Amino acid sequence: EVQLVQSGAEIKKSGESLKISCEASGYNFLTYWIGWVRQVPGKGLEWMGIISPGDSDTRYSPSFRGQVTISADKSISTAFLQWNSLKASDTAIYYCTRGYHDSSAYSPGYWGLGTLVTVSS
Amino acid sequence: SYELTQPPSVSVSPGQTARITCSGDALSNHFASWFQQKSGQAPVLLICRDSERPSGIPERFSGSSSGRTTVTLTISAVQPEDEADYYCLSADTTGSYGVFGGGTKLTVL
Numbered sequence: 001e002v003q004l005v006q007s008g009a010e011i012k013k014s015g016e017s018l019k020i021s022c023e024a025s026g027y028n029f030l031t032y033w034i035g036w037v038r039q040v041p042g043k044g045l046e047w048m049g050i051i052s053p054g055d056s057d058t059r060y061s062p063s064f065r066g067q068v069t070i071s072a073d074k075s076i077s078t079a080f081l082q083w084n085s086l087k088a089s090d091t092a093i094y095y096c097t098r099g100y101h102d103s104s105a106y107s108p109g110y111w112g113l114g115t116l117v118t119v120s121s
Numbered sequence: 122s123y124e125l126t127q128p129p130s131v132s133v134s135p136g137q138t139a140r141i142t143c144s145g146d147a148l149s150n151h152f153a154s155w156f157q158q159k160s161g162q163a164p165v166l167l168i169c170r171d172s173e174r175p176s177g178i179p180e181r182f183s184g185s186s187s188g189r190t191t192v193t194l195t196i197s198a199v200q201p202e203d204e205a206d207y208y209c210l211s212a213d214t215t216g217s218y219g220v221f222g223g224g225t226k227l228t229v230l
Binding site: 035037044045046047049050059060061062063095100101104105106107108109111112113114 | 122151154156158163164165169170175206208210211212217218219220221222223224
């Protein structure tokens with residue numbers, strides 16, 4: 001069974017750094033794209049970026065390029081989303097996703113439960 | 122930057138058919154996916170590759186492409202539990218990144 005287990009909720013201050021995680025299990029971690037999706041409470045879904053753990057190919061939405069870093073550690077089947085300097089506008093739920101097919105960069109078929117990040121100014 | 126356009130809301134009565142469209146210039150070149158999100162829950166993939174239904178998704182949900190700039194999610198025999206937000210997702214013109222549509226709130230009257 002495919003599982004994406006995300007790290008717990010975070011409360012941070014503006015300017016602080018943060019790294020949240022997504023531990024994958026139940027499949028070959030190297031074979032499927034892993035992505036991140038943002039949802040500000042009450043708003044729509046925003047595609048942030050994806051990584052192919054097998055070759056570290058990483059793609060970002062222009063809206064998020066330079067604002068976050070997506071990475072993956074093959075040894076522990078875990079993907080990460082990282083900020084160097086948080087802003088209040090980063091307050092949102094962040095979902096980890098996995099492609100439905102092994103070639104699916106843009107069809108996330110499996111979703112984690114989300115990590116709520118709250119940033120106070 | 123690239124955008125996908127959805128109607129903000131669609132309303133139907135139970136048992137009727139709901140159609141939700143998603144428009145974007147690159148949809149003729151890239152597959153689209155559709156997601157359902159109920160309040161307080163993570164999204165669920167309903168359709169991938171324009172019209173492929175993942176296992177476990179009821180046949181009432183179907184996807185189609187005009188072959189040009191619009192894809193459509195069709196929900197047949199709508200049920201009260203189908204009330205949710207629906208999103209399309211596809212790649213930008215170069216296939217370099219993904220984009221979600223703005224979402225459509227389906228109301229079952």
